[in-house]
Ligand SMILES: [Zn+2]
């Protein structure tokens with residue numbers, strides 16, 4: 049058995065991040081130990097890093113988009129969550145949240161995300177010293193210590209498998225927006241999650257997908273992942289000029305579904321203008337509290353029969369969505385491997401978190417998706 053694991057621990061709000069060593073436990077019954085091959089890092093991690101998630105107590109070990117290979121299985125664990133055999137050496141993707149599956153929220157409301165008895169998700173447990181310390185992906189090893197952890201065996205390359213978590217959020221957004229055959233779709237903001245939304249909307253049968261962003265590298269990737277048109281808003285003023293450019297890309301009409309992934313309240317207000325009368329705006333970008341925005345109920349909503357839907361993470365069917373996401377990635381028809389723009393070692397967790405907080409630049413190039421590779 050391996051003796052110790054390095055872990056990149058955030059010591060307080062805003063850092064610094066320190067490499068610490070913890071013993072790797074032998075897995076108890078139903079548990080597993082996984083060697084982390086790759087762990088995605090996302091905007092949520094950056095918010096947590098800056099202390100914007102009140103539930104997180106420092107020092108904290110982050111990292112919730114994990115793919116790795118099984119190095120030890122505890123007694124009684126020999127199958128993944130889809131009942132497929134799993135053995136030491138297999139690659140698995142881990143869904144970070146767990147729930148009890150037995151309480152009122154889990155069984156009656158069917159909202160496992162609101163389970164009252166759920167342990168903290170992988171990558172969100174804090175402080176790090178309480179219980180098993182190796183419960184975040186920014187480390188050499190991950191201890192699957194939560195009962196009923198949802199994980200699936202996969203043969204996907206690690207840089208594709210880590211997209212299952214953001215893809216499951218995208219699938220929730222596509223569901224909430226009611227995107228089906230013939231839909232006309234605007235994806236506003238094509239960071240990693242927006243790119244997954246582009247691919248998911250196309251998979252769902254959209255007739256036209258328009259990607260809107262201010263970054264040329266992301267827009268080029270959006271086109272490769274299924275956007276029919278891209279609109280670069282970097283040189284366009286907010287409001288009417290952008291609405292006009294997006295409507296031009298839709299041959300003059302609005303979109304039957306807009307998915308807001310910009311993450312700013314102003315972007316949300318702007319996205320309402322992209323929706324066709326009778327259409328839907330599904331907002332998933334404002335995942336943390338970034339403030340309020342005025343809305344005119346008459347001109348923005350009623351007069352145009354517009355529906356606004358909130359999309360919080362992977363949603364109530366989160367475990368199912370994670371498996372669907374893996375299956376969509378496994379089709380292999382789109383160049384998902386190109387989404388990871390940077391693979392960095394554990395010692396660069398802090399610069400990576402800072403890059404996602406300001407500027408989206410790392411090592412002199414535009415960030416699309418950063419992945420932590422402990423083997424580097
Ligand atoms: Zn994430």
Ligand SMILES: [Zn+2]
Pocket residue numbers: 147148149150151152153154160163164165166
């Ligand atoms: Zn529960």
